[in-house]
Amino acid sequence: MANNSTDLQGLRILISRPEGRNEDLRAALAAAGAEVSVQPLLRIAPLAEDDPRYQQARRLLLDLDHYQQLIFISANAVACGMAVIDGLWPQYPVGLRCHAIGAATAAALREWPWPAAALAPPGAESSGAMDSDSLLAQPALQQVAGQRILIVRGCGGRERLAEILRERAARVDYAECYQRCAPEISAEALQALLDRQRIQLVCLNSGDTLVQFSQRIAALRRGDYTLVVPSVRVEQQAREAGFEHIILADNAGTAATLAAIKNWQREKHVGSTKRE
CATH class of the missing domain: 3.40.50.10090 (Rossmann fold)
Structure with missing residues:
Protein backbone atom coordinates (compact mmCIF):
# COMPACT_ATOMS: atom_id res chain seq x y z
CA MET A 1 0.00 0.00 0.00
CA ARG A 43 -7.70 39.57 -7.14
CA ILE A 44 -10.47 40.30 -4.66
CA ALA A 45 -11.08 44.02 -4.16
CA PRO A 46 -13.64 45.49 -1.73
CA LEU A 47 -15.90 48.08 -3.34
CA ALA A 48 -15.15 51.73 -2.62
CA GLU A 49 -17.61 53.43 -0.29
CA ASP A 50 -18.69 55.84 -3.04
CA ASP A 51 -19.46 52.97 -5.43
CA PRO A 52 -23.25 52.75 -6.00
CA ARG A 53 -23.05 48.97 -5.61
CA TYR A 54 -21.49 49.38 -2.17
CA GLN A 55 -24.11 51.92 -1.17
CA GLN A 56 -26.89 49.55 -2.28
CA ALA A 57 -25.33 46.68 -0.31
CA ARG A 58 -25.05 48.88 2.76
CA ARG A 59 -28.72 49.85 2.52
CA LEU A 60 -29.75 46.21 2.36
CA LEU A 61 -27.49 45.22 5.24
CA LEU A 62 -28.89 48.07 7.29
CA ASP A 63 -32.30 46.40 6.88
CA LEU A 64 -30.98 42.99 7.90
CA ASP A 65 -33.67 42.57 10.54
CA HIS A 66 -36.25 42.50 7.72
CA TYR A 67 -34.78 39.22 6.41
CA GLN A 68 -35.33 35.65 7.57
CA GLN A 69 -32.33 34.03 5.84
CA LEU A 70 -28.79 35.27 5.20
CA ILE A 71 -26.47 33.42 2.79
CA PHE A 72 -22.73 34.00 2.38
CA ILE A 73 -21.41 32.71 -0.93
CA SER A 74 -17.70 32.54 -0.06
CA ALA A 75 -15.01 33.40 2.46
CA ASN A 76 -14.43 36.57 0.44
CA ALA A 77 -18.10 37.46 0.94
CA VAL A 78 -17.61 36.99 4.68
CA ALA A 79 -14.50 39.19 4.80
CA CYS A 80 -16.02 42.04 2.80
CA GLY A 81 -19.64 41.66 3.94
CA MET A 82 -18.88 41.35 7.63
CA ALA A 83 -16.69 44.45 7.44
CA VAL A 84 -19.92 46.33 6.64
CA ILE A 85 -22.26 44.33 8.88
CA ASP A 86 -20.03 44.61 11.95
CA GLY A 87 -20.31 48.39 11.86
CA LEU A 88 -24.08 48.28 11.52
CA TRP A 89 -25.15 45.46 13.83
CA PRO A 90 -23.38 44.99 17.17
CA GLN A 91 -25.88 42.17 17.87
CA TYR A 92 -27.45 39.87 15.30
CA PRO A 93 -31.15 40.31 14.56
CA VAL A 94 -33.41 37.81 16.30
CA GLY A 95 -34.77 35.08 14.04
CA LEU A 96 -32.26 35.56 11.23
CA ARG A 97 -30.90 32.20 10.04
CA CYS A 98 -27.44 32.13 8.48
CA HIS A 99 -25.98 29.81 5.83
CA ALA A 100 -22.54 29.34 4.31
CA ILE A 101 -21.49 27.78 1.02
CA GLY A 102 -18.26 25.91 1.61
CA ALA A 103 -16.44 24.79 4.73
CA ALA A 104 -14.00 27.70 4.41
CA THR A 105 -16.93 30.13 4.37
CA ALA A 106 -18.43 28.56 7.48
CA ALA A 107 -15.04 28.68 9.22
CA ALA A 108 -14.67 32.36 8.31
CA LEU A 109 -18.10 33.12 9.77
CA ARG A 110 -17.23 31.41 13.03
CA GLU A 111 -14.44 33.92 13.57
CA TRP A 112 -17.12 36.57 14.18
CA PRO A 113 -19.25 36.77 17.36
CA TRP A 114 -22.18 36.69 14.99
CA PRO A 115 -23.45 35.41 12.60
CA ALA A 116 -21.70 32.38 14.12
CA ALA A 117 -24.48 32.26 16.70
CA ALA A 118 -27.05 31.91 13.91
CA LEU A 119 -25.04 29.30 12.00
CA ALA A 120 -25.51 25.56 12.43
CA PRO A 121 -22.98 23.83 14.74
CA PRO A 122 -19.75 22.43 13.22
CA GLY A 123 -20.42 19.14 11.46
CA ALA A 124 -24.08 19.89 10.77
CA GLU A 125 -25.09 19.81 7.13
CA SER A 126 -26.08 23.47 7.01
CA SER A 127 -22.79 24.60 8.55
CA GLY A 128 -21.14 24.72 5.15
CA ALA A 129 -22.98 23.29 2.15
CA MET A 130 -20.34 22.78 -0.51
CA ASP A 131 -22.30 24.26 -3.42
CA SER A 132 -25.58 25.94 -4.30
CA ASP A 133 -27.37 22.67 -5.02
CA SER A 134 -26.51 21.15 -1.64
CA LEU A 135 -27.59 24.35 0.08
CA LEU A 136 -30.88 24.36 -1.82
CA ALA A 137 -31.51 20.77 -0.67
CA GLN A 138 -31.42 21.71 3.00
CA PRO A 139 -34.73 21.67 4.93
CA ALA A 140 -34.43 25.31 6.00
CA LEU A 141 -34.64 26.46 2.39
CA GLN A 142 -37.49 24.23 1.22
CA GLN A 143 -40.52 26.14 2.53
CA VAL A 144 -39.50 29.76 1.98
CA ALA A 145 -42.62 31.24 0.38
CA GLY A 146 -42.98 34.83 1.51
CA GLN A 147 -39.57 34.91 3.19
CA ARG A 148 -36.94 37.54 2.47
CA ILE A 149 -33.48 36.13 1.76
CA LEU A 150 -30.28 38.17 1.42
CA ILE A 151 -27.29 36.75 -0.46
CA VAL A 152 -23.89 38.32 0.27
CA ARG A 153 -21.56 37.90 -2.69
CA GLY A 154 -19.22 39.60 -5.14
CA CYS A 155 -20.43 41.61 -8.10
CA GLY A 156 -21.98 39.38 -10.75
CA GLY A 157 -21.86 35.60 -10.67
CA ARG A 158 -24.21 32.70 -11.15
CA GLU A 159 -27.94 33.25 -10.66
CA ARG A 160 -29.04 29.67 -10.02
CA LEU A 161 -29.35 29.98 -6.24
CA ALA A 162 -31.55 33.09 -6.39
CA GLU A 163 -33.59 31.72 -9.30
CA ILE A 164 -34.52 28.54 -7.44
CA LEU A 165 -35.34 30.41 -4.24
CA ARG A 166 -37.56 32.78 -6.22
CA GLU A 167 -39.28 29.79 -7.81
CA ARG A 168 -40.04 28.75 -4.22
CA ALA A 169 -41.72 32.16 -3.79
CA ALA A 170 -39.02 33.79 -1.69
CA ARG A 171 -37.97 37.39 -2.18
CA VAL A 172 -34.22 37.41 -2.83
CA ASP A 173 -31.82 40.37 -2.78
CA TYR A 174 -28.07 40.61 -3.36
CA ALA A 175 -25.64 42.54 -1.17
CA GLU A 176 -22.62 42.76 -3.49
CA CYS A 177 -19.58 43.79 -1.46
CA TYR A 178 -16.52 43.11 -3.61
CA GLN A 179 -15.37 42.63 -7.17
CA ARG A 180 -13.16 40.07 -8.85
CA CYS A 181 -10.27 41.62 -10.76
CA ALA A 182 -7.76 40.22 -13.21
CA PRO A 183 -4.35 39.36 -11.76
Missing part, protein backbone atom coordinates in the same frame (compact mmCIF):
# COMPACT_ATOMS: atom_id res chain seq x y z
CA ALA A 2 1.28 3.46 -0.88
CA ASN A 3 2.47 5.76 1.89
CA ASN A 4 -0.29 8.38 2.25
CA SER A 5 2.23 11.05 3.21
CA THR A 6 3.96 10.78 -0.17
CA ASP A 7 1.06 9.93 -2.50
CA LEU A 8 1.89 12.93 -4.71
CA GLN A 9 5.68 12.62 -4.61
CA GLY A 10 7.20 14.27 -7.67
CA LEU A 11 4.04 16.01 -8.89
CA ARG A 12 4.54 19.70 -9.70
CA ILE A 13 1.34 21.64 -9.05
CA LEU A 14 0.31 25.27 -9.44
CA ILE A 15 -2.46 26.59 -7.19
CA SER A 16 -4.26 29.80 -8.08
CA ARG A 17 -6.69 30.92 -5.41
CA PRO A 18 -6.78 34.65 -4.57
CA GLU A 19 -4.01 35.97 -2.36
CA GLY A 20 -4.36 34.86 1.24
CA ARG A 21 -6.50 31.83 0.36
CA ASN A 22 -3.82 29.35 -0.75
CA GLU A 23 -2.08 28.26 2.44
CA ASP A 24 -4.36 25.36 3.45
CA LEU A 25 -4.23 23.78 -0.01
CA ARG A 26 -0.51 24.44 -0.39
CA ALA A 27 0.21 22.79 2.96
CA ALA A 28 -2.02 19.78 2.21
CA LEU A 29 -0.43 19.15 -1.19
CA ALA A 30 3.08 19.65 0.13
CA ALA A 31 2.40 17.22 3.00
CA ALA A 32 1.40 14.64 0.37
CA GLY A 33 4.75 15.07 -1.37
CA ALA A 34 3.90 17.50 -4.17
CA GLU A 35 6.06 20.41 -5.26
CA VAL A 36 3.68 23.38 -5.03
CA SER A 37 3.88 26.78 -6.69
CA VAL A 38 1.44 29.59 -5.89
CA GLN A 39 0.21 32.17 -8.39
CA PRO A 40 -3.14 33.86 -7.68
CA LEU A 41 -5.21 34.23 -10.84
CA LEU A 42 -7.89 36.49 -9.34
CA GLU A 184 -1.41 41.55 -12.63
CA ILE A 185 0.64 38.70 -14.11
CA SER A 186 0.97 38.79 -17.89
CA ALA A 187 0.61 35.86 -20.26
CA GLU A 188 4.36 35.85 -20.83
CA ALA A 189 5.17 35.89 -17.12
CA LEU A 190 2.68 33.12 -16.34
CA GLN A 191 4.01 30.90 -19.11
CA ALA A 192 7.56 31.53 -17.92
CA LEU A 193 6.53 30.49 -14.39
CA LEU A 194 4.89 27.32 -15.67
CA ASP A 195 7.98 26.44 -17.70
CA ARG A 196 10.46 27.30 -14.96
CA GLN A 197 8.64 25.23 -12.35
CA ARG A 198 7.83 22.47 -14.89
CA ILE A 199 4.19 22.52 -13.79
CA GLN A 200 2.09 19.45 -14.58
CA LEU A 201 -1.19 20.15 -12.75
CA VAL A 202 -3.01 23.47 -12.35
CA CYS A 203 -5.71 23.84 -9.69
CA LEU A 204 -8.46 26.22 -10.80
CA ASN A 205 -11.12 26.67 -8.14
CA SER A 206 -13.70 28.61 -10.16
CA GLY A 207 -14.93 29.49 -13.62
CA ASP A 208 -13.50 33.00 -13.21
CA THR A 209 -10.06 31.57 -12.47
CA LEU A 210 -10.31 29.31 -15.50
CA VAL A 211 -11.07 32.32 -17.69
CA GLN A 212 -7.99 34.17 -16.44
CA PHE A 213 -5.81 31.09 -17.00
CA SER A 214 -7.23 30.47 -20.48
CA GLN A 215 -6.58 34.07 -21.53
CA ARG A 216 -2.90 33.66 -20.70
CA ILE A 217 -2.18 30.22 -22.18
CA ALA A 218 -1.66 29.83 -25.91
CA ALA A 219 -3.90 27.26 -27.59
CA LEU A 220 -0.90 25.16 -28.59
CA ARG A 221 0.21 24.86 -24.94
CA ARG A 222 -3.14 23.87 -23.42
CA GLY A 223 -2.43 20.17 -23.86
CA ASP A 224 0.65 20.51 -21.64
CA TYR A 225 -1.33 20.80 -18.42
CA THR A 226 -3.84 18.78 -16.46
CA LEU A 227 -6.44 21.03 -14.84
CA VAL A 228 -8.11 20.32 -11.50
CA VAL A 229 -11.61 21.85 -11.48
CA PRO A 230 -14.39 21.93 -8.85
CA SER A 231 -17.56 21.20 -10.84
CA VAL A 232 -19.01 19.73 -14.00
CA ARG A 233 -19.85 23.27 -15.12
CA VAL A 234 -16.22 24.39 -14.92
CA GLU A 235 -15.10 21.11 -16.52
CA GLN A 236 -17.32 21.87 -19.51
CA GLN A 237 -15.92 25.40 -19.71
CA ALA A 238 -12.41 23.98 -19.72
CA ARG A 239 -13.16 21.53 -22.53
CA GLU A 240 -14.77 24.31 -24.58
CA ALA A 241 -11.59 26.35 -24.04
CA GLY A 242 -9.50 23.54 -25.54
CA PHE A 243 -8.12 21.81 -22.44
CA GLU A 244 -8.12 18.02 -22.79
CA HIS A 245 -6.69 16.72 -19.51
CA ILE A 246 -9.05 17.47 -16.61
CA ILE A 247 -9.46 16.14 -13.08
CA LEU A 248 -12.95 16.72 -11.65
CA ALA A 249 -13.09 17.30 -7.88
CA ASP A 250 -16.30 17.13 -5.87
CA ASN A 251 -16.00 20.80 -4.95
CA ALA A 252 -13.45 23.59 -4.56
CA GLY A 253 -12.47 22.71 -0.98
CA THR A 254 -9.01 21.59 0.03
CA ALA A 255 -10.07 18.06 1.03
CA ALA A 256 -11.95 17.44 -2.24
CA THR A 257 -9.11 18.86 -4.35
CA LEU A 258 -6.52 16.72 -2.59
CA ALA A 259 -8.68 13.58 -2.85
CA ALA A 260 -9.28 14.10 -6.58
CA ILE A 261 -5.57 14.52 -7.31
CA LYS A 262 -4.65 11.47 -5.21
CA ASN A 263 -7.27 9.37 -6.98
CA TRP A 264 -5.99 10.53 -10.38
CA GLN A 265 -2.43 9.71 -9.36
CA ARG A 266 -3.43 6.22 -8.17
CA GLU A 267 -5.35 5.49 -11.38
CA LYS A 268 -2.42 6.73 -13.44
CA HIS A 269 -0.05 4.46 -11.49
CA VAL A 270 -2.36 1.44 -11.89
CA GLY A 271 -2.65 2.07 -15.63
CA SER A 272 1.12 2.38 -15.95
CA THR A 273 1.63 -0.89 -14.02
CA LYS A 274 -0.84 -2.77 -16.24
CA ARG A 275 0.94 -1.58 -19.39
CA GLU A 276 4.21 -2.87 -18.01
Whole structure:
Protein backbone atom coordinates (compact mmCIF):
# COMPACT_ATOMS: atom_id res chain seq x y z
CA MET A 1 0.00 0.00 0.00
CA ALA A 2 1.28 3.46 -0.88
CA ASN A 3 2.47 5.76 1.89
CA ASN A 4 -0.29 8.38 2.25
CA SER A 5 2.23 11.05 3.21
CA THR A 6 3.96 10.78 -0.17
CA ASP A 7 1.06 9.93 -2.50
CA LEU A 8 1.89 12.93 -4.71
CA GLN A 9 5.68 12.62 -4.61
CA GLY A 10 7.20 14.27 -7.67
CA LEU A 11 4.04 16.01 -8.89
CA ARG A 12 4.54 19.70 -9.70
CA ILE A 13 1.34 21.64 -9.05
CA LEU A 14 0.31 25.27 -9.44
CA ILE A 15 -2.46 26.59 -7.19
CA SER A 16 -4.26 29.80 -8.08
CA ARG A 17 -6.69 30.92 -5.41
CA PRO A 18 -6.78 34.65 -4.57
CA GLU A 19 -4.01 35.97 -2.36
CA GLY A 20 -4.36 34.86 1.24
CA ARG A 21 -6.50 31.83 0.36
CA ASN A 22 -3.82 29.35 -0.75
CA GLU A 23 -2.08 28.26 2.44
CA ASP A 24 -4.36 25.36 3.45
CA LEU A 25 -4.23 23.78 -0.01
CA ARG A 26 -0.51 24.44 -0.39
CA ALA A 27 0.21 22.79 2.96
CA ALA A 28 -2.02 19.78 2.21
CA LEU A 29 -0.43 19.15 -1.19
CA ALA A 30 3.08 19.65 0.13
CA ALA A 31 2.40 17.22 3.00
CA ALA A 32 1.40 14.64 0.37
CA GLY A 33 4.75 15.07 -1.37
CA ALA A 34 3.90 17.50 -4.17
CA GLU A 35 6.06 20.41 -5.26
CA VAL A 36 3.68 23.38 -5.03
CA SER A 37 3.88 26.78 -6.69
CA VAL A 38 1.44 29.59 -5.89
CA GLN A 39 0.21 32.17 -8.39
CA PRO A 40 -3.14 33.86 -7.68
CA LEU A 41 -5.21 34.23 -10.84
CA LEU A 42 -7.89 36.49 -9.34
CA ARG A 43 -7.70 39.57 -7.14
CA ILE A 44 -10.47 40.30 -4.66
CA ALA A 45 -11.08 44.02 -4.16
CA PRO A 46 -13.64 45.49 -1.73
CA LEU A 47 -15.90 48.08 -3.34
CA ALA A 48 -15.15 51.73 -2.62
CA GLU A 49 -17.61 53.43 -0.29
CA ASP A 50 -18.69 55.84 -3.04
CA ASP A 51 -19.46 52.97 -5.43
CA PRO A 52 -23.25 52.75 -6.00
CA ARG A 53 -23.05 48.97 -5.61
CA TYR A 54 -21.49 49.38 -2.17
CA GLN A 55 -24.11 51.92 -1.17
CA GLN A 56 -26.89 49.55 -2.28
CA ALA A 57 -25.33 46.68 -0.31
CA ARG A 58 -25.05 48.88 2.76
CA ARG A 59 -28.72 49.85 2.52
CA LEU A 60 -29.75 46.21 2.36
CA LEU A 61 -27.49 45.22 5.24
CA LEU A 62 -28.89 48.07 7.29
CA ASP A 63 -32.30 46.40 6.88
CA LEU A 64 -30.98 42.99 7.90
CA ASP A 65 -33.67 42.57 10.54
CA HIS A 66 -36.25 42.50 7.72
CA TYR A 67 -34.78 39.22 6.41
CA GLN A 68 -35.33 35.65 7.57
CA GLN A 69 -32.33 34.03 5.84
CA LEU A 70 -28.79 35.27 5.20
CA ILE A 71 -26.47 33.42 2.79
CA PHE A 72 -22.73 34.00 2.38
CA ILE A 73 -21.41 32.71 -0.93
CA SER A 74 -17.70 32.54 -0.06
CA ALA A 75 -15.01 33.40 2.46
CA ASN A 76 -14.43 36.57 0.44
CA ALA A 77 -18.10 37.46 0.94
CA VAL A 78 -17.61 36.99 4.68
CA ALA A 79 -14.50 39.19 4.80
CA CYS A 80 -16.02 42.04 2.80
CA GLY A 81 -19.64 41.66 3.94
CA MET A 82 -18.88 41.35 7.63
CA ALA A 83 -16.69 44.45 7.44
CA VAL A 84 -19.92 46.33 6.64
CA ILE A 85 -22.26 44.33 8.88
CA ASP A 86 -20.03 44.61 11.95
CA GLY A 87 -20.31 48.39 11.86
CA LEU A 88 -24.08 48.28 11.52
CA TRP A 89 -25.15 45.46 13.83
CA PRO A 90 -23.38 44.99 17.17
CA GLN A 91 -25.88 42.17 17.87
CA TYR A 92 -27.45 39.87 15.30
CA PRO A 93 -31.15 40.31 14.56
CA VAL A 94 -33.41 37.81 16.30
CA GLY A 95 -34.77 35.08 14.04
CA LEU A 96 -32.26 35.56 11.23
CA ARG A 97 -30.90 32.20 10.04
CA CYS A 98 -27.44 32.13 8.48
CA HIS A 99 -25.98 29.81 5.83
CA ALA A 100 -22.54 29.34 4.31
CA ILE A 101 -21.49 27.78 1.02
CA GLY A 102 -18.26 25.91 1.61
CA ALA A 103 -16.44 24.79 4.73
CA ALA A 104 -14.00 27.70 4.41
CA THR A 105 -16.93 30.13 4.37
CA ALA A 106 -18.43 28.56 7.48
CA ALA A 107 -15.04 28.68 9.22
CA ALA A 108 -14.67 32.36 8.31
CA LEU A 109 -18.10 33.12 9.77
CA ARG A 110 -17.23 31.41 13.03
CA GLU A 111 -14.44 33.92 13.57
CA TRP A 112 -17.12 36.57 14.18
CA PRO A 113 -19.25 36.77 17.36
CA TRP A 114 -22.18 36.69 14.99
CA PRO A 115 -23.45 35.41 12.60
CA ALA A 116 -21.70 32.38 14.12
CA ALA A 117 -24.48 32.26 16.70
CA ALA A 118 -27.05 31.91 13.91
CA LEU A 119 -25.04 29.30 12.00
CA ALA A 120 -25.51 25.56 12.43
CA PRO A 121 -22.98 23.83 14.74
CA PRO A 122 -19.75 22.43 13.22
CA GLY A 123 -20.42 19.14 11.46
CA ALA A 124 -24.08 19.89 10.77
CA GLU A 125 -25.09 19.81 7.13
CA SER A 126 -26.08 23.47 7.01
CA SER A 127 -22.79 24.60 8.55
CA GLY A 128 -21.14 24.72 5.15
CA ALA A 129 -22.98 23.29 2.15
CA MET A 130 -20.34 22.78 -0.51
CA ASP A 131 -22.30 24.26 -3.42
CA SER A 132 -25.58 25.94 -4.30
CA ASP A 133 -27.37 22.67 -5.02
CA SER A 134 -26.51 21.15 -1.64
CA LEU A 135 -27.59 24.35 0.08
CA LEU A 136 -30.88 24.36 -1.82
CA ALA A 137 -31.51 20.77 -0.67
CA GLN A 138 -31.42 21.71 3.00
CA PRO A 139 -34.73 21.67 4.93
CA ALA A 140 -34.43 25.31 6.00
CA LEU A 141 -34.64 26.46 2.39
CA GLN A 142 -37.49 24.23 1.22
CA GLN A 143 -40.52 26.14 2.53
CA VAL A 144 -39.50 29.76 1.98
CA ALA A 145 -42.62 31.24 0.38
CA GLY A 146 -42.98 34.83 1.51
CA GLN A 147 -39.57 34.91 3.19
CA ARG A 148 -36.94 37.54 2.47
CA ILE A 149 -33.48 36.13 1.76
CA LEU A 150 -30.28 38.17 1.42
CA ILE A 151 -27.29 36.75 -0.46
CA VAL A 152 -23.89 38.32 0.27
CA ARG A 153 -21.56 37.90 -2.69
CA GLY A 154 -19.22 39.60 -5.14
CA CYS A 155 -20.43 41.61 -8.10
CA GLY A 156 -21.98 39.38 -10.75
CA GLY A 157 -21.86 35.60 -10.67
CA ARG A 158 -24.21 32.70 -11.15
CA GLU A 159 -27.94 33.25 -10.66
CA ARG A 160 -29.04 29.67 -10.02
CA LEU A 161 -29.35 29.98 -6.24
CA ALA A 162 -31.55 33.09 -6.39
CA GLU A 163 -33.59 31.72 -9.30
CA ILE A 164 -34.52 28.54 -7.44
CA LEU A 165 -35.34 30.41 -4.24
CA ARG A 166 -37.56 32.78 -6.22
CA GLU A 167 -39.28 29.79 -7.81
CA ARG A 168 -40.04 28.75 -4.22
CA ALA A 169 -41.72 32.16 -3.79
CA ALA A 170 -39.02 33.79 -1.69
CA ARG A 171 -37.97 37.39 -2.18
CA VAL A 172 -34.22 37.41 -2.83
CA ASP A 173 -31.82 40.37 -2.78
CA TYR A 174 -28.07 40.61 -3.36
CA ALA A 175 -25.64 42.54 -1.17
CA GLU A 176 -22.62 42.76 -3.49
CA CYS A 177 -19.58 43.79 -1.46
CA TYR A 178 -16.52 43.11 -3.61
CA GLN A 179 -15.37 42.63 -7.17
CA ARG A 180 -13.16 40.07 -8.85
CA CYS A 181 -10.27 41.62 -10.76
CA ALA A 182 -7.76 40.22 -13.21
CA PRO A 183 -4.35 39.36 -11.76
CA GLU A 184 -1.41 41.55 -12.63
CA ILE A 185 0.64 38.70 -14.11
CA SER A 186 0.97 38.79 -17.89
CA ALA A 187 0.61 35.86 -20.26
CA GLU A 188 4.36 35.85 -20.83
CA ALA A 189 5.17 35.89 -17.12
CA LEU A 190 2.68 33.12 -16.34
CA GLN A 191 4.01 30.90 -19.11
CA ALA A 192 7.56 31.53 -17.92
CA LEU A 193 6.53 30.49 -14.39
CA LEU A 194 4.89 27.32 -15.67
CA ASP A 195 7.98 26.44 -17.70
CA ARG A 196 10.46 27.30 -14.96
CA GLN A 197 8.64 25.23 -12.35
CA ARG A 198 7.83 22.47 -14.89
CA ILE A 199 4.19 22.52 -13.79
CA GLN A 200 2.09 19.45 -14.58
CA LEU A 201 -1.19 20.15 -12.75
CA VAL A 202 -3.01 23.47 -12.35
CA CYS A 203 -5.71 23.84 -9.69
CA LEU A 204 -8.46 26.22 -10.80
CA ASN A 205 -11.12 26.67 -8.14
CA SER A 206 -13.70 28.61 -10.16
CA GLY A 207 -14.93 29.49 -13.62
CA ASP A 208 -13.50 33.00 -13.21
CA THR A 209 -10.06 31.57 -12.47
CA LEU A 210 -10.31 29.31 -15.50
CA VAL A 211 -11.07 32.32 -17.69
CA GLN A 212 -7.99 34.17 -16.44
CA PHE A 213 -5.81 31.09 -17.00
CA SER A 214 -7.23 30.47 -20.48
CA GLN A 215 -6.58 34.07 -21.53
CA ARG A 216 -2.90 33.66 -20.70
CA ILE A 217 -2.18 30.22 -22.18
CA ALA A 218 -1.66 29.83 -25.91
CA ALA A 219 -3.90 27.26 -27.59
CA LEU A 220 -0.90 25.16 -28.59
CA ARG A 221 0.21 24.86 -24.94
CA ARG A 222 -3.14 23.87 -23.42
CA GLY A 223 -2.43 20.17 -23.86
CA ASP A 224 0.65 20.51 -21.64
CA TYR A 225 -1.33 20.80 -18.42
CA THR A 226 -3.84 18.78 -16.46
CA LEU A 227 -6.44 21.03 -14.84
CA VAL A 228 -8.11 20.32 -11.50
CA VAL A 229 -11.61 21.85 -11.48
CA PRO A 230 -14.39 21.93 -8.85
CA SER A 231 -17.56 21.20 -10.84
CA VAL A 232 -19.01 19.73 -14.00
CA ARG A 233 -19.85 23.27 -15.12
CA VAL A 234 -16.22 24.39 -14.92
CA GLU A 235 -15.10 21.11 -16.52
CA GLN A 236 -17.32 21.87 -19.51
CA GLN A 237 -15.92 25.40 -19.71
CA ALA A 238 -12.41 23.98 -19.72
CA ARG A 239 -13.16 21.53 -22.53
CA GLU A 240 -14.77 24.31 -24.58
CA ALA A 241 -11.59 26.35 -24.04
CA GLY A 242 -9.50 23.54 -25.54
CA PHE A 243 -8.12 21.81 -22.44
CA GLU A 244 -8.12 18.02 -22.79
CA HIS A 245 -6.69 16.72 -19.51
CA ILE A 246 -9.05 17.47 -16.61
CA ILE A 247 -9.46 16.14 -13.08
CA LEU A 248 -12.95 16.72 -11.65
CA ALA A 249 -13.09 17.30 -7.88
CA ASP A 250 -16.30 17.13 -5.87
CA ASN A 251 -16.00 20.80 -4.95
CA ALA A 252 -13.45 23.59 -4.56
CA GLY A 253 -12.47 22.71 -0.98
CA THR A 254 -9.01 21.59 0.03
CA ALA A 255 -10.07 18.06 1.03
CA ALA A 256 -11.95 17.44 -2.24
CA THR A 257 -9.11 18.86 -4.35
CA LEU A 258 -6.52 16.72 -2.59
CA ALA A 259 -8.68 13.58 -2.85
CA ALA A 260 -9.28 14.10 -6.58
CA ILE A 261 -5.57 14.52 -7.31
CA LYS A 262 -4.65 11.47 -5.21
CA ASN A 263 -7.27 9.37 -6.98
CA TRP A 264 -5.99 10.53 -10.38
CA GLN A 265 -2.43 9.71 -9.36
CA ARG A 266 -3.43 6.22 -8.17
CA GLU A 267 -5.35 5.49 -11.38
CA LYS A 268 -2.42 6.73 -13.44
CA HIS A 269 -0.05 4.46 -11.49
CA VAL A 270 -2.36 1.44 -11.89
CA GLY A 271 -2.65 2.07 -15.63
CA SER A 272 1.12 2.38 -15.95
CA THR A 273 1.63 -0.89 -14.02
CA LYS A 274 -0.84 -2.77 -16.24
CA ARG A 275 0.94 -1.58 -19.39
CA GLU A 276 4.21 -2.87 -18.01
